[in-house]
Amino acid sequence: MRILIYFVESVKIATNALRSYKLRSILTTLGIVIGVTTVITIVALIQGLNKSFERQISAIGTDTLFIDKYPWIITSNTEFFSYRNRRNIPVNYAFRIKELSSLSKAVAPTLYSRQTAKYKGRSSEGVLIIGTNADYLVTSNTLPEIGRFLSDTDVEHRRSVCVLGWDVYQALFPNSDPIGKKIKLGGKKFKVVGVIEKKGAMFGNSMDTNVCIPIGVFQSTFGVRWRSCDIEIKINSPELMDDAEIELTGIMRRLRGLKPGEDNDFNINKQSMLMDTYKRLTNTLWAVAIGVGSISLLVGGIGIMNILLVSVTERTREIGVRKALGARNHDVLLQFLIESMVICSIGVIIGILFAIGIAKLVAATTPIPAAITLWVVFLGVGFVITIGVFFGIYPASKAARLNPIDALRYE
Amino acid sequence: MLIDLKDIKKIYEIGGTVKVPALKSINLVIGKNEYVAIMGPSGSGKSTLMNILGCLDTASEGIYMLNGSNVSDMTDDELAEIRNREIGFVFQTFNLLPRANALHNVELPLIYNGTSSTQRKKQAKEALEKVGLADRMDHKPNELSGGQRQRVAIARALVNNPSIILADEPTGNLDSKTGEEIMEIFETLHDAGNTIVLVTHEEYIAEHSDRIIRLRDGLVERDESVN
Structure with a gap:
């Protein structure tokens, strides 16, 4: 009960603090927004491609074999010429x-x-x-x-x-x-x-x-x-x-x-060969998504950490007051972690909205049925918790460790 | 006995080698519903004693019994709970949260003991009524005068029904007329049964109390009743 009350309170404190520094907060979330938009858009595109590919490939049954002169996938000319002589x-x-x-x-x-x-x-x-x-x-x-x-x-x-x-x-x-x-x-x-x-x-x-x-x-x-x-x-x-x-x-x-x-x-061909080749191709896409995404999320996370450090310094006195009035170290820790996660959530929500927009645009203008599915939301929550905690823990523990006497005296 | 200090020493280490004693040996007993002023020139150990009494700091040696529990060896979190339950702070610089309104500022201590939102609002309103600020609950600190801010701070100190109200130079940032008004509030609170410990260097402020404890060089120099 106490933790719940305090949790609600921390969310209020965080949103109040962010409202007080609107521009700063928006700029801070930008990195996260870009990261989340990139990752989720690429995920949506890959899923779209998958869907499109699976739909097309489903015409070839999984219980069908094809005996052909050529294999379905030929990667070089020399290979082709050797098959041609069969x-x-x-x-x-x-x-x-x-x-x-x-x-x-x-x-x-x-x-x-x-x-x-x-x-x-x-x-x-x-x-x-x-x-x-x-x-x-x-x-x-x-x-x-x-x-x-x-x-x-x-x-x-x-x-x-x-x-x-x-x-x-x-x-x-x-x-x-x-x-x-x-x-x-x-x-x-x-x-x-x-x-x-x-x-x-x-x-x-x-x-x-x-x-x-x-x-x-x-x-x-x-x-x-x-x-x-x-x-x-x-x-x-x-x-x-x-x-x-x-x-x-x-x-x-x-x-x-x-x-x-x-x-x-001769070659015995089957659907799974196409599937394997396709998966190899999309693995590259995944790698790009993960690479670009992690870099921008890292940048975004550092931005959050930076702004939280500023926030902790600015609010040293507030931390002192809260501690004098009975806030325990982990209460202060939680407060700043939640603030970190609130910033992340805003970034992730905006990022998801952008990604939905892009996916809709892609689906409307290209044959790729790009779509954002429910698990993307869970992915988003995962981002919030991971980035929020990872980049928030240092500033938050700095705040939590402040000595109340020094903090109260801080000018 | 509400407060019982036995041979309290506080030694600060500077640079790990030089030891500076701020409190040499303090023995002090303060009972329920006393109104005590602690005085002393700067460097006398006044602030250190105040921090120890307020459980913001612990003594290097000695035993501090507060309302029946030994707070000498408590951890940070245990001290936080003691501060929350037993002590109401009033600071010279008010120390209100600038972005929160008066009501929310008064609610603060209740948040940390897990009081529900509706109960918090009720208790905070009552405390603000006691200091005569029922009509200023929605105002933020920068919309209030210095005297009103200090009253919000007093309401915040009261809201949790603490054993002691610990006031550190409560009139230091106020003009003398407003200062007198604040001292009247303390008197009313004392009359209502609260225990008040006041730290000040102003003689005329200290005279509002019933008992003046004078410190010098980390020792109690004089401990006398005011007539």
């Missing part, structure tokens, strides 16, 4: 893998080509034609919104059918039902059997401008020799990813006829 991966591997793999739920070979899609005078340019099979529905999670996806029979009998991405559908059939209509892709006609639901973009590439056709038809229409097939594989469950990777590596090495000791001439 043998292409033929489409029939997909069927072999499906037979041989016990851990795979769905195996879809994919071949890609950019083409223009046309229907009765309307056209949609830069459409990504994907030659694949019925399993693609599962591996890429492309659920039909209208009609159906490619069926096994479509693929087996090489039917000239296609499933449209949402944007292609919108462009070619603005006001009409597309099912059963024939569109032109690369000079050949395809009957529309379905439309895939809207999927959004991944890393700037819209996934709604895709058109899926049976892989055999793709090969006969767009050529096959120089293309390497990418194989998408959905695993029975995410926990089996590691086992599946081992199993698929074995199958691939067998299909490739690699001898023990020979390097793999």
